[in-house]
Amino acid sequence: MLADWPSLLFNALGWGMATFLVAAGLTLIFGILHVLNFSHGGVFMLGAYVAFTLTRWSGTGGLASFLGASLLAALATGVVGLAVDRAVFRRLAAVDGAYVLVATYALLLVCNGVAKLVWGLNVFSAAPPESLMTVTVAGDVVMPHYALFVIGAGLSVYLGLEWLLNRTAAGRMIQAIAADPWMARLLGIDVGLVYTGTVVLGFALAGLAGGLLVANQSLSPDLAGIFIIQAFGVVIVGGMGSIRGAFLASLLLGLVDSFGSALLPSMPGILFFVALALVLLVRPQGLLGSGRLA
Amino acid sequence: MISRRTLLAGGAGTALALSARPRIVVGQTNEPIRLGVITPLSGLQEFIGSFVRNGAEVAAQMINKAGGVDGRPIVLEVRDEKANPAAATTVARELLGNGITLQLGTISSTVALAYGPLMQAENGINLTCGAGTEKINHENYNPHVFRIGDGTYRMRAQARLMAERFPAVTSWTGIIPDHEYGRTVWAVFVDGLLEFYPAVAGKPPTIIDPIIVPYGSGDYRNFITQAVRTPARGIVNATYGGDAATFFQQARPYGLFRERVLMDAANEFIVANALKDQVPKHWTGSHWYYAGNSSALSRAFAEAYAARTGEAMPMGWAGEAQAAVSAYAAAIAKARSTETPAVIAALKDLTWDTVTGPRTMRREDNQAVKDLEMIQLEPDPGAARGFKVSDYVRVEGAGVIEPPTPGRKMSLRAPA
Numbered sequence: 001m002l003a004d005w006p007s008l009l010f011n012a013l014g015w016g017m018a019t020f021l022v023a024a025g026l027t028l029i030f031g032i033l034h035v036l037n038f039s040h041g042g043v044f045m046l047g048a049y050v051a052f053t054l055t056r057w058s059g060t061g062g063l064a065s066f067l068g069a070s071l072l073a074a075l076a077t078g079v080v081g082l083a084v085d086r087a088v089f090r091r092l093a094a095v096d097g098a099y100v101l102v103a104t105y106a107l108l109l110v111c112n113g114v115a116k117l118v119w120g121l122n123v124f125s126a127a128p129p130e131s132l133m134t135v136t137v138a139g140d141v142v143m144p145h146y147a148l149f150v151i152g153a154g155l156s157v158y159l160g161l162e163w164l165l166n167r168t169a170a171g172r173m174i175q176a177i178a179a180d181p182w183m184a185r186l187l188g189i190d191v192g193l194v195y196t197g198t199v200v201l202g203f204a205l206a207g208l209a210g211g212l213l214v215a216n217q218s219l220s221p222d223l224a225g226i227f228i229i230q231a232f233g234v235v236i237v238g239g240m241g242s243i244r245g246a247f248l249a250s251l252l253l254g255l256v257d258s259f260g261s262a263l264l265p266s267m268p269g270i271l272f273f274v275a276l277a278l279v280l281l282v283r284p285q286g287l288l289g290s291g292r293l294a
Numbered sequence: 295m296i297s298r299r300t301l302l303a304g305g306a307g308t309a310l311a312l313s314a315r316p317r318i319v320v321g322q323t324n325e326p327i328r329l330g331v332i333t334p335l336s337g338l339q340e341f342i343g344s345f346v347r348n349g350a351e352v353a354a355q356m357i358n359k360a361g362g363v364d365g366r367p368i369v370l371e372v373r374d375e376k377a378n379p380a381a382a383t384t385v386a387r388e389l390l391g392n393g394i395t396l397q398l399g400t401i402s403s404t405v406a407l408a409y410g411p412l413m414q415a416e417n418g419i420n421l422t423c424g425a426g427t428e429k430i431n432h433e434n435y436n437p438h439v440f441r442i443g444d445g446t447y448r449m450r451a452q453a454r455l456m457a458e459r460f461p462a463v464t465s466w467t468g469i470i471p472d473h474e475y476g477r478t479v480w481a482v483f484v485d486g487l488l489e490f491y492p493a494v495a496g497k498p499p500t501i502i503d504p505i506i507v508p509y510g511s512g513d514y515r516n517f518i519t520q521a522v523r524t525p526a527r528g529i530v531n532a533t534y535g536g537d538a539a540t541f542f543q544q545a546r547p548y549g550l551f552r553e554r555v556l557m558d559a560a561n562e563f564i565v566a567n568a569l570k571d572q573v574p575k576h577w578t579g580s581h582w583y584y585a586g587n588s589s590a591l592s593r594a595f596a597e598a599y600a601a602r603t604g605e606a607m608p609m610g611w612a613g614e615a616q617a618a619v620s621a622y623a624a625a626i627a628k629a630r631s632t633e634t635p636a637v638i639a640a641l642k643d644l645t646w647d648t649v650t651g652p653r654t655m656r657r658e659d660n661q662a663v664k665d666l667e668m669i670q671l672e673p674d675p676g677a678a679r680g681f682k683v684s685d686y687v688r689v690e691g692a693g694v695i696e697p698p699t700p701g702r703k704m705s706l707r708a709p710a
Contacts, residue, residue: 004519004523007516007519008516008519011513011515011516011519014513014515015513015515018512018513121340121341121344122341122567122568123341123535123536123539123564123565123567123568124568125539125543125568125569125570125572127543127572133546133547134547135547135548142519142522142547142548144547144548145547146547147515213512216512216513216540216543216544217512217536217540217543218535218536218537218538218539218540218543218568219536219568220341220535220536221340222338222510222535222536223536225338225510226510226511226512226536227512230512257516258516261516261517261520262516262520265503265505265506265520266506267472267506268472268506268507268508268511268517269472269508269511
């Protein structure tokens with residue numbers, strides 16, 4: 001079982017980075033707006049459908065069209081984020097958080113309904129680009145190139161967000177608002193604009209994740225629920241709102257899930273929840289949960 | 295001598311009686327037969343529920359077009375049960391409260407198990423349309439629940455087919471989802487392997503522990519890696535729908551199915567429709583393969599289904615719904631009543647015609663005996679859908695069905 005540890009390690013990295021791709025937008029929105037966006041899985045699913053449709057239209061099967069479709073999916077869901085911010089989040093800014101939770105759950109149902117109306121109930125599947133269909137075999141470890149691509153994409157998104165939040169003026173402004181929006185407003189920062197930008201970025205990240213991961217998933221309205229429990233777990237373990245915490249938690253929970261499947265083969269996935277419970281017991285604020293975003 | 299007043303009174307009474315009688319007759323002969331179709335129309339099993347709903351509607355439409363049941367039309371009351379026992383019993387109770395005691399459409403095992411006590415308490419009947427658990431007609435047998443389709447013995451038929459077609463493939467494992475249905479599929483398939491390999495191939499099979507996979511996962515690579523490492527030359531798959539498509543897709547780079555025989559439990563065309571020409575060559579069970587059944591009823595049903603839904607390749611759950619609606623029609627015609635006790639009595643030992651041919655409802659455990667159908671699918675880049683059905687096999691149900699043991703656990707062979 002554990003003799004296969006190099007494969008388990010590789011698969012843990014793949015699981016972790018795929019989950020981080022989904023969780024990034026979720027934790028970003030929570031970090032700034034303190035909104036737990038239940039519709040995130042739905043937006044991820046819509047991104048996957050949009051990328052799938054664009055790839056099928058392009059008909060090339062190349063890496064460029066795959067990446068282009070994923071970016072366009074991110075753009076589309078970003079626009080959805082803009083509309084949601086105007087129609088929902090701004091209107092509910094002054095009310096109790098429970099109403100926002102209900103509103104985001106309603107949005108999830110809307111996403112589900114849109115997917116059924118436009119694409120129906122059938123299960124679809126998109127193959128990875130031809131250049132990512134091959135594998136590298138190192139000893140006993142089989143490394144599909146698409147899995148390597150997902151690991152690279154997760155790392156890139158993480159580094160991109162780290163750079164944005166810590167190395168740019170906009171990022172520092174976002175962090176200032178996350179820490180104290182009242183003071184930021186006093187200092188003349190357009191808090192509303194930053195909130196809108198955060199929602200757009202969070203939704204775009206969900207759409208991007210959908211586009212990048214669609215080639216490894218079957219596509220149906222059920223996709224909205226496939227990664228979302230793991231993503232919420234990563235956000236909670238990492239510390240609500242912490243990008244760095246989510247990244248670390250993705251790696252940690254990936255290892256737990258991967259090695260757990262080998263240690264307890266008759267109870268797949270159970271160690272993920274055990275780890276989640278243990279972290280919450282020992283460190284309820286999560287690994288890096290201290291109100292810091294990055 | 296009869297007085298004029300008595301005559302007038304008698305005449306008026308007779309006229310009243312005569313005028314009332316036709317109303318009673320009309321009420322008895324033309325009153326619609328209301329059937330409840332309770333199936334998932336939202337949630338994870340909505341896709342399958344849509345076939346059940348459409349199949350039931352097409353079946354009712356065909357019966358009505360042919361004159362109904364003794365002149366009475368069938369009217370369906372459709373409800374969404376979300377594949378959730380709590381939601382299902384709520385809507386079932388609502389229909390029972392409205393006098394709709396004859397119900398059908400269950401595809402989830404847990405929902406089917408929840409119906410037994412409810413139907414018995416409320417004097418209703420449920421005909422399941424694909425629920426797979428063996429408990430329905432064994433330890434949780436309830437006289438008010440009938441399985442009109444193939445039960446767990448389908449997996450025994452699939453094991454027998456493997457012994458006949460691949461006598462040299464004697465080592466088997468499974469990709470088994472971590473839920474009731476998955477574990478049932480594996481246990482019954484193993485039972486079949488242990489019976490039919492020695493009998494048909496003359497060799498005992500080697501059973502390798504199955505790989506248990508989580509339900510609704512986005513990443514199966516650890517389980518695929520485990521499967522690649524097993525010495526098994528045959529794999530039975532019980533993952534379902536989108537899970538199965540994801541698993542098959544992620545398994546491709548590993549070549550898991552390249553040198554192995556793959557028997558899929560019951561995805562019919564779901565995986566092939568998703569993966570198209572990337573689908574691995576495999577066998578799958580089907581409740582009803584429309585092109586394999588050449589009866590006039592099957593052809594007419596497939597045509598009517600396509601006309602109603604636009605789906606030219608209907609899946610077997612539609613056929614199960616047809617079988618359920620026609621079972622009620624046949625039982626009501628036999629009983630000349632829609633009362634629950636009479637319909638239950640009529641369903642026992644009933645032989646009725648369906649899209650898969652005649653079925654007989656076994657009296658002892660309310661389990662239908664029907665032929666089992668299996669199809670082989672393989673990629674075909676030249677085909678419109680990217681795959682083709684390359685083989686079709688029909689196994690006589692009576693030869694593989696387990697003995698009835700209502701109220702007791704099903705007895706299964708297990709590896710030593």
